Amino acid sequence: MDPVIVVGAGPVGLTLALALARQEVPSVVLDETPGTDPARAARTVVLREDTAALVERLAGAPLGRAGLRWAGWWAMRRKQVTAEVAFGESEPAPLHIAQHVLTGALRAAVAREPLIELATDSRLDALEQEAAGVSARTRGPDGTWWRGSHLVGCDGPRSTVRKLQDIRFPGRTAVERYAVAALRTGLPRPEEAFLHRTPPWRTSGPFAGEITARPLPDDVWRLDWLLPPGKDLITPELLIARIRETLTGWTGESAPAYELLDTGVHTVHHRVARRWRNGRVFLAGDAAHLLGAFGTQGLDEGLRDADNLAWKLALTWHHGPHEALLDSYQSERRAVVAARLRAADQLLPVLRGGGLRSYVPGAARGHDMALIEGHLGRGALGAPGTYAGSPLAPGPFDAEAPLDTPVGAPVEDVVVTAEDGSFVPLRDRLGRGVLLAVLVAPGTGVWERRHWVSAGIMPRLAAAVTALPHPAELLVAESYPGAAPHTVLLVRPDGHLVTALSGVRPADLYSAAEAALGGTAATGAHAEAGAH
Template sequence: MHTFCDRAPCSNRLFVSVRQDITSGGGRRVMDPVIVAGAGPVGLALALALARQDVPVVVLDEGPGSDAPRAARTVVLREDTAAFVERLAGVPLGRAGLRWTGWRAMRRKQTTCEVAFGEDLPAPLHIAQHVLTGALRAALTREPLAELAVDSRLDALEQEDTGVVVHTRGPRGTWWRGSYLVGCDGPRSTVRKLQDIRFPGRTAVERHAVAAVRTELPWTDEAFLHRMPPWRTTGPFAGEIAARPLPDGVWRLDWLLPPGKDLVTPELLVTRIRETLSGWTGESSPAYELLDTGVHTVHHRLARRWRAGRVFLAGDAAHLLGTLGTQGLDEGLRDAENLAWKLASVWHHGPHETLLDSYQTERRAIVSARLRAADQVLPALRGGGGLRSLLPGAARGHDALLMDGHLGLGPVGAPGSYADSPLMPPRLDAEVPVDTPVGAPVADVMVTAEDGSFVRLRERLGRGALLVVLVAPGTGVWERRHWVSAGVMPRLAAAVTALPHRAELLVAENYPGAAPHTVLLVRPDGHLVTALGGVRPADLYSAAEATVGGTERTGARAGAGAR
């Protein structure tokens, strides 16, 4: 890969481009990089995921290349997205953040719900956003196929039949040429505006006063939600407090604010901190260190389109959500993981419209469903309306619904499924049920890789390959050389070699709900395609072909995706 300047045909513009020669279909072609606009967590994660799949990438960062520390700006990552980020960063984030031991809900003086995290319910990771961004940025600087252009704000965009052309202003203001462009440039996305994509939704769905404090509370490493606390409140506060621990005795505290634009002054917030800590500790003057404060406003918005030809949107540029304890960044990272393997596939093998279109179809449907679920329960939880009138047949209380958002459960918070994706194969004769529904994220079981090493299944994701997992009890106690040529393995290995897309064969001692000799087909982003009862080469091939969008490659019609 090399960086060079080039003058475009029919133009006097001077371009900066990063190109790589690749061999495809018996011929050699020169490919421009993927351009990512925005160097937040989503943009950096997408760029890293592409580079790890041998796709050159340029990240346009309108900032100086670093983030100011903000202790009160934190994110909560679910198990799968935390694992995704850790794979990309190449370092465990547990020391930089904190995985909670439990979660509880309280109403007035009573504890209404307690949850202990463990194998059945893995703990989320709570981490300061600048720490997360710094880890991803450091990993990106080590990637030979990645370039980070700081002080480069995108302000113009053109699409061509074979690529995109963008202009950046700043000290390095110039024209850049790429194969595709992904706008990860936040709620006020310039990419979205230049493509004239509408961004409808609701403004100020919730507002929270936020503070990061270092103090001692009765609950160690345990997050909790306190509704209607018994002590008197001062100022415009609505009687709901979320407390989330961080390392080194730091807590992020969020107070729900009532609707409206009441001003939260520093004096009011300090008074509220003292009242809250006194109520929890029973001390009249609890010791604490105030590290950071702010007001967090939650909006609900969803872009009409997430793809316009060679231009895509991801993260806050495509959607805004975050009420009831849900995490918008969690969804943005899932956008990046979903899009990365699809862009990598078309970059290496040629444009494929079905595969590219599936990004919008899959991800937009999941975020839309989550927004609908939140909008459905918000009147009951915030406005005092009748819960059963909004959720017919529901018997769960308000606290249980709030728990879903905070813990990543139910329609408000659970990871989405791609069961209705256009990439899902039709029902196969050999398909058998397992505990993971088709289209949902797979369980992170131990597997034996082709080199004989024992690894977690998620460690094999993000390489652009399909994963074929054979469930074979007993193989874990034998060296691979003893069973690799026995039983069904030779036939399965031959079937995997014949698949229409690169695939890796793995072996698991067990998988939840799977009988011996079950064969699982897993997408590069970790979602289950199908589970087959035994080695069925024809069914496995059919499922794999559907997963990568079928056989059609559109060649010169690369720009035909514009809507």
């Protein structure tokens, strides 16, 4: 069968190709560049816990040394600290990393993967699809036609794939603008990111009163100054004056030392494509959506697109067409991103527009809390999406068990005992194209698996898992937040909860698995799929 064609070799395209390879699906990545990502110290990304774990799992190496996991995050208004967060077990630290470093790590992983062909200097200029597959023509030194089973456009805001498919991309232009500088300097509370609103010193030039400082390794900081609406030109002289003014205000030194590494202007747009699927062609990442106001991270959503789509394409690639499963990609991911954009658009006039609401007692504190959600990946602005209304969600069961994780939300990364008896994070078992059945059984962690694998409800549960319409792995956890003993969680390959049941319920477990796969058409070839 033909490989999947991935257009675009940015973080989303490379992540998708690696996710497909982990499920034994070959791909061709069409890269219009010579195969390098220019080093830009001022172009960085913040990855939340789930997306950082996804990238590290696929790259096969931790990214902590390449980026920085913050020790904390805090916010100030004028001279007063309004919020402080210390990262730890209860609040996992995000990863801040330069985008070219992230892309480089993913490219290195792609180079080691025999199932991925990376075609550099290959710019897409034509696309045809029919019932049996997709053909893509590239121009460049080795311009040719490529044949694929499906094609995914991960080719950025000006997506050629989106344009060739005549898909509209409505939304708002220049929602926010920031002047950006990357510099090496010493700041108070190193390794802690912070947000400073309405600093007490006199502002100069076309700058608004909000600054974000995000640390990187080796005393490098990315500073973002919010710019007021308009198209004021930010000259180098203006930016250098603002850097000195800001560093002086933060350090109290009249001439703080710093090394300027890079500068730029970052413009935030809010757009979402009308369709994310057209037959065998899909959109993901910036080709499908643009967002990023209030500290939110568009790349996070792009990586979640790749994670959501990869297992559905893999199942279809191995077992044949399944329209309901492929349609669910757009239903799930577009709904999450659209909700994120609605939340940001509702906040924009409140946080940026001023007016009488700005003078209501307590309004400033409420505004700060709203910004915290975006910067920390919480709430409607930043938390990972929940697919509660998904077409893949099963109907309610009488035996449903209460759980702190809602149906459709990402599961917690608890320690589980795998089938080989090893203790591993639950997240390590994701992305292999199989369902996960997790039994909550307190006390099992102190015994070797061979002592309890044939005791109690385990044989019945093992038989029920073996009988599911798709390969599944049986895992055991000592505990899970909000779960009673003998609760069984069914988890999708991308880590979202399908259902939680009280005890062994073979019929309910089967029905839930069947729904999560899009219905009966996704079943079959069970023994063949075990090779995943």
